[in-house]
Amino acid sequence: MGTSSPFIVPVITSGSLEITGSGKNVYITPLKIASETPQGRYSVILKGTEKTTGEKFLRHTQFTVSSKRQIVLIALSTPEFVKAGETISSTFLLKNNGNVTENLVLESKNAVIDRSTTLILQGGEEKIITVMKNTHKDLGKNEFQNVNLSVYNANNPKEIYNAYSSIKVIAVNPVEDDIFHRLPVAASVSFISMQNRGEYRDGFQGEIYSRGSIDKEHKHLLEFRAVTKNPTEFNSFTPYEEYFVNYKQNNFFVHLGDKNYSSSFLTEYARYGRGAEIRMDTKKVSIGGFYNHPRFFRDIKDEFNVYSKYKIAKESEITAGYLYKIPRRENTGVSFSTFRLDSDAHLPYVMGKFKLTKNIEVSGEVSYSKTDKTTGNAMMAQTIFNFSKISGNMMYMRTSPEYAGYFNNTGTFNGNLQYQVFKKVSIMVNYVQDAKNFQRDTLFLAAPYRKYLQYGIQYRYSKKGSLILYNGFQRYEDRLMPKEFDYKEQFFRLSLDQQLGIFQVNLQGQFGKTDNYLLGFSGNSSFYTVNISFEKFRTSFNLYGSYAVTSRYQMPNQKQIYYGARILSRFSDKTNFSIFYQNNYMPEEYFADRNLFELLFHQQIFPGHEFDLSGRYTLQRGELGNKDFIFSMRYTLRLNVPTQKKAEYTSLHGNISNLGVKKVEGIRLMLGNHLSVTDEHGNFVFKNVVSGEYVLEIDRSTTNINDIASVNIPASIHLTDKENTFNFGLTEAAMIHGTIDYSETGHSGFIRLPVEKRKKRTLLWKYQMENTLTGKWQFWEKHLILRICGPANGK
Template sequence: MYRRFAVICFLILPLSLAVCAQNQTHVSIRFIKENLATVPNEVVNIPLFVKNHNADGMPVVLEIDNPDGWRLITKVELNNLKPQEQKFLVISTRIPTTSAVGKYKLKVRVKNAETGEELADALTSIQVNEVENITLQLIDSPENIRAGEIFRAHYLLSNLGNSEKTVFIETTNCDVDGEANVQLKPGETARISVVKNTSEELAATQKEFITVRAILAGDIKDRVFHPLFIFPVKSHKKDLFFRYPVEASVSYLSSNQNNNYESAYQIEVSGNGFIDTGSKHHLEFLLRGPNNANLSYLGLYDQYYVGYSNKSLELTIGEQSYEFTPLTESSRYGFGVENKVILKNGLSAGFVYVKPRFYESIENEMAVYSKYEKDEYNKVAIYAVQKKHTDIDDPAYLFSLSTSFRPFERTTMELEASRGFLGDVADNAYRANLNTQFSIFNFGGSYNYAGKNYPGYYTNSTFYSASFSAQLLPKINVGVYARQDFSNAQLDTFFVTAPYSRSMQYFLNYNIASQMYLKIYWRESERKDRLSAEKFHYETRSLNSQFSHKIKRFSCSLQGAYGKTTNFLLADFTNKQNTYRVSTNLGYQFNTKHSVRAFGTYSNLNSFVTGEQRDVTAGMSVNSQIFKKLKASVYLQNAYNIDDYYRNRNLMQAQFDYSITKNHNLILRAYNTLFKTETENSEFFISATYKQKIGVPLKQIVKAGDVLGRITNASGEPMEGIIVSFFNKSAITGQNGEFQFRSVTPGVYLLNIDRSKFAIDEMPGVSVPLQVEVVANEEVNINIGITKGAKLTGKFAIKERNSEMLQVGNIILELKSEFKSYRITANSQGEFSFPLVIPAAWTLKIYPNSVPKGFEIEKMLYQFDFKPGDQIDLQIDVSARKRNVIFKSQNISLSTKGSGGLKTLSLSNASKIEPADKEDEIFYSIQIGSFKKRVDASSHFFKGHGFDIEKQINNLYKYFIGRYSSLQEAIIENDKLKKQFRGAFVVKFKNDMSVNGIDKQ
């Protein structure tokens, strides 16, 4: 039985192997590289192997399934596969420009060429990566407009990349007309328009630079920049006087302080400027009254002062803030006098006296001082000060020595030391400031100290601040900052001392990207109210962060803090609490005229003791140019931070500014304000101010006249929009064809007209540039008519006896009128064409010396009386010059012998036969150039002069200007031409041949 089973297996096994062999793949395809990557518009090469695993050869065909739109660069053929043969193939395909980002499949098949049976297939993927290509093109834009018109330009924005993009359109000196964010699919384009409003009040031609940028993810992808000229439409006369600037205003003030309505009027006159044309004498003054100090937020108390200065003297008298030194008297408002004398060597000395107005504890102060200033950074000063207090008999005396210097290029220091005496008691004060930068490090610090018995501006005070930072990487900056403020200052009663504070801060700043910043810092701080009824005294330790970013027109700033606060005004065990604070500031710029900002804060600081503590603060502000002459700004806030109650806090503020004319303004203001130290009972203020700018004439410095004109066409109708240039100024004609140039300095100038809007055959009826003489205090009227020009063309031709016309060239012609002349040279075919000329009487002159040797022209002058639109084609005949031959007697005897009695001339005698008109012709010309190759008359070398004679001498092409009968005449002209041609010299010609150069004569 086992034998039978073995026999059956032996018979079945070969049969199974044969069946398996029949099912085995005859052909295989293998890609060498998988997951290829490329970009649009590139050629990608795909290598692969095709192998025949069969023992027999076979005819095959290769098929390639490309993604839609893709095309093969080369034709790949596969005809026969031999037994066990493997072939290497490369498929090259170009990626279309419009192919979007993504993976694309490419399939390859091998089929039996005879039966069509598919023998093998394989699939590969090709990754098309992203390509960004945003372009911006200017379609149309006016080059110039008139003041008051709206400028409008159009651009074509194109996405030539392969992914959908949102492009932001950013502009300078114009606004986008419509949405600034434009979404484009691959291959898509969009039309963009920009606009710009202009003011009719424009006084002079203005050149604006219009810029439009296409921005993608904060990067500028393309930009278009072009200039725009804005021409004034109103007449503005130049001020002929030197004026002193003065500003006068009258205000109506009102307030509801303490629920009582109060109002008042106030007048103010001020001036600030030089009182001489050489800017040597400066005058400043202010006159304001009557007194309205009860409307104190506006700060409009009465004030009167005047100040004068020149390079040697400074003098001030009246009410203002006077300064001595930061330690002795930082700022004291009152009635005073200051006189300072300045010497040429950097030394100065002065005297100051002031009677305080708002600080009643001081009766008066005076000081004498001397300074030495080497330059802006290196100075030294010494002060001696006396203070007379109202409640102390003995005056206080203070002495101060201060200096500032710059020991190194990036290091500055400032020092002050002072000692004060009050009776038998004396004390000191010191001040120091340092700022330095070295390598990647920056350090800045200040220190102020005043002893408890020091009788200066500060007493019993200590203030310091210091910061140290290092720029570790281009985008990373780290550092530490410390500060303490404990200052007792003799401030005027209009101010309140800031609270005591100290803080320590460790920070890290990271510049994430362009206009994107992140700041992280640990902060330890203490703040204490220094008023008698304390509102706060707390200490906080917190981790803080701040993020700011500007995206196109949107800007944002986010701040956060988390930590723990100890409130020292609460009982123990209840005075510690977690602290957190979140604030935001968001802004949006609609365009150059309108913007809005919103802000808010949410906090829990456990810092204050008050009946109504608010934890949420929110508000917004708006700035808008409503009309051309009206500006407005509004600020609103729902609450306030009690921490800031030592300063004024606005809950509402609005201002409207209307420009009636250039020098007249109307301003309306309104405030709702919490005063310093107040937490309740806000007060409301309204003011209306009319302001006028006045220029007081001191001296007439300019004499000037006016130029008025009008441009009309051939039918007498006005021509609008024609640009006229005059004395480095430009104007554009209005609807009546009028233009004007006001306040022009007397003199002779050239007026020119832009012909870009003329028809091709039109031109001004007068010669331009037009010479215009301006006379002081007079008007010059110019009327210019536009007419059709006349055209003269023609050719030279040689007329032979058989009437066959031959051409001759390079002859010089000049067309001349009373005011203008044109000199040209006919071309090698004898043709010539003059520019368009004004219809008038003209003379055509042909230069004889330029006529080719051996030819002559009977008529060398032509007279023309051109009419508008004339087109004359002139033919000038050139004929061969006739020569008469004279046989001179050489003792020839006649005889009947020989050959008819006529004796044959010998060779020597024959050589003496010459033309009857043969004479030595001598003239002079000016050689301006010599070249190895011929130079065309249009070459830049000739600088518009051209040339009159061209000679080839000694293998050089030499060029000459002019034909003069006398040497003296040639020398005079040579001196003129040397300004343009440095190597010009005079050459003598005899019988049309150059003899010698006589440049030295």
């Protein structure tokens, strides 16, 4: 009995069979087919001899071995740990258990493969793949790092085989954890001087601020701030006097002091004052309220608010509340609304937010107000939608003439829409209409009244460039008296954004026809603007220039030139510098404080100590031409105040026993950044160590060259706040000589190699014994013969 391939072996190689005259019989020949047998057609050959006559015969039977694909990828060996800065080397076994030749691609996302990344593997063939990964020597803590290997067929990249190995990386210079949980606190003192409308003032201002958790579980959050009175007139560039503290814990929040208190969009959108706020949350319901004494609005003396919020779903909720306002009787001060409270005001309100679908969200509010003489109402509705090609939002608000909330006697509609026609082309529409009457704080001036519609198309012609064309109209009206501008303008605008190397360039041109309601004439208005920004040498540069010929203000065809620049340089992580200049601002920006020249310098002197210097020429809010100067010098001290002890100091005791070495005295041991030296009996101790995980190492320069530990050293040790002990011994290394005689298998009858092809190898090892009593080896289908010659010292 025989076959046409050495990979196919008959189980029964010989036998006998008796057949009667004209008889038939079936002779079954079981075959053993190796898994790596290539696909194809094979023959079974039956040779026979008739015992009586000696006549010989030969029969062939063909059969087909079909294809079989099976890749095996396993982690073979990997070190238990490496020191930070060393290279991790892991080996993986890759074997083709199928009978089809595989064209394989090797990949590793976080390491380097030591061979070509393509490999052709025959059926039954196996390879050992080594993957290496560098570790960072400045690692602060011990950590586990993964090394991975991915294998897939070049013709079938979706069928991926993965294997991983995890290795512990030991920090050479570990950073010890602080045993205290600390709260960051910044305390500063500033010297501020200001030339304000011809009058000079200066003085000091102090500030202390902190925000963070006061416990190691981060469940209790605390924030506080105290800023003393500003020695000069308040402006946007110096802090205003403020004192507050707030505390938050899971489902509880309380605030005491100054803040912008807000009940709802319609009733009290933002009112800065001094008071208190409290809120309690459960899974579905929130209850809260506040008391506020406004500091920059003379119409209201005190106000109280309570509310309850119910969460319907994850992103849907409804809120019902009540706001009570107590007016000041004198009613003095600047206001942007002619409405005044004649008595205490009651304002119940209901608002809700609902996630209708994955792409659509709606929200709204209704409110009612009542005083002794008036009643009013208000409503607001808003929707936000976001689909793959179209997105936008719309908001409508209306209030009655005698509504006693934040807005009154006004209506407004705002919205924007963006539709992506093609991949590079999109259409945009934007409409804004400001509310005319609102109860704004007098701390700042209000922006001009705006009403504008613009629509346009954007074409992104490349990854680094786009072109936008706009058309529309805009209406701007000064809210203060006497008015500086009041106009309506039809315009067409072109905007080009392009990145050229390191330069980001923006060019704009606007052409319009202006109806000047302030002086009663019409004219043309055109603007040409360029912005160039780039970054080089850790410094960012931004250059701006604009030329305008307008009919918006005091005369037709009025020429205006605006230009400026900002340079921000980060010399290092501790030093940065900024300089800004702009020659003037458009009249529409009068409501804000505006820098004409600004110089800022920040320096960290050493950790926790910072110095800031600033100087500014400014146009204060409401000013059009009179410049003022502000100088500030600030020193900041940053502290980490301990609030809770999160760990305990502990100690490690141990002994090094003598297992045949010359001495165990004077051996230096290292535990992270801690050192200890053994006494004459091998005892050592580490004191005042923070609980945690460490690695114990031996300074090899303090032991003999052949001395080795009875356990794996370096050793990973986890120290608790209880008693910690670690003992081990020192012994001498040994030499092992041996011969390995092996065959591919210990079983007979299946692809056995001829005796003359068996291999013999002689090995000489210097074996560093990890355990003086036992040495362990593992072999797969191989036979081992060792001759142990004895220890290295001849004993």
